[in-house]
Amino acid sequence: MANIENRCPICEEGELTAHNSFEEQDYRGQTGNIPFVYSECAACGSEQASTAQARANKRAMLAFKKDVDGLLTGQEIKALRRRYNLTQAQAASIFGGGPVAFSKYESDDVMQSEPMDNLLRVASQIPYAVAWLAQRAGEQTVATNLLRESFSVLRTQISKQYVSGHFSDGFNLKRSNPSVMRYEQASAANDIEYPEAVFG
Ligand SMILES: [Zn+2]
Numbered sequence: 001m002a003n004i005e006n007r008c009p010i011c012e013e014g015e016l017t018a019h020n021s022f023e024e025q026d027y028r029g030q031t032g033n034i035p036f037v038y039s040e041c042a043a044c045g046s047e048q049a050s051t052a053q054a055r056a057n058k059r060a061m062l063a064f065k066k067d068v069d070g071l072l073t074g075q076e077i078k079a080l081r082r083r084y085n086l087t088q089a090q091a092a093s094i095f096g097g098g099p100v101a102f103s104k105y106e107s108d109d110v111m112q113s114e115p116m117d118n119l120l121r122v123a124s125q126i127p128y129a130v131a132w133l134a135q136r137a138g139e140q141t142v143a144t145n146l147l148r149e150s151f152s153v154l155r156t157q158i159s160k161q162y163v164s165g166h167f168s169d170g171f172n173l174k175r176s177n178p179s180v181m182r183y184e185q186a187s188a189a190n191d192i193e194y195p196e197a198v199f200g
Helices: 051-069 074-083 088-095 101-106 114-125 127-136 140-163 178-187
Strands: 016-027 030-041
Touching: 016 051, 030 051, 051 074, 074 101, 074 114, 088 101, 088 114, 088 127, 114 127, 127 140
Parallel strands: none
Antiparallel strands: 016 030
16 A cells, blocks of 8 residues: 555555656647646556646646746746845835735746736846835835946946947047046946846
């Protein structure tokens, strides 16, 4: 007889073996091969999904739907949040959605709304927008750190354009430009590398 954890709840005799498979699913006219986990009983042959397996299957299906709908995946949202060094609670405080929103988005338990998706894409491209929202949400430390990073990026861009001798619009920048000199001095202490935006 199988041990109690692995015993089939249907025939109460056989041992269950877990299987990893793929299942073809259609969503909005697109077909995907979705990861699918289930267990099979050695005695009665019934195929069944435990609560944990059912949850994993539901998440895999939701990830596929996000992909078809053009929404950021749970993994992409997690990467974005980590890039800004935010906890899930801070991210919810800054972007909204409720206290457990980011745990649900990131685990593909819940599909974020289109406005939330757009907001996160803006956040991905424009650190200053995140700093502004953080300030507004009262996350002062987050706001200060992000502002420091945004200025560092801006300074790097200005230096690059200065080295190449001109801005892309053809405007020539002289080394003696006092506002640039002041700007360089003010931001010299904050030389933080900022990674390229992750999402296209
Ligand atoms: Zn069975």
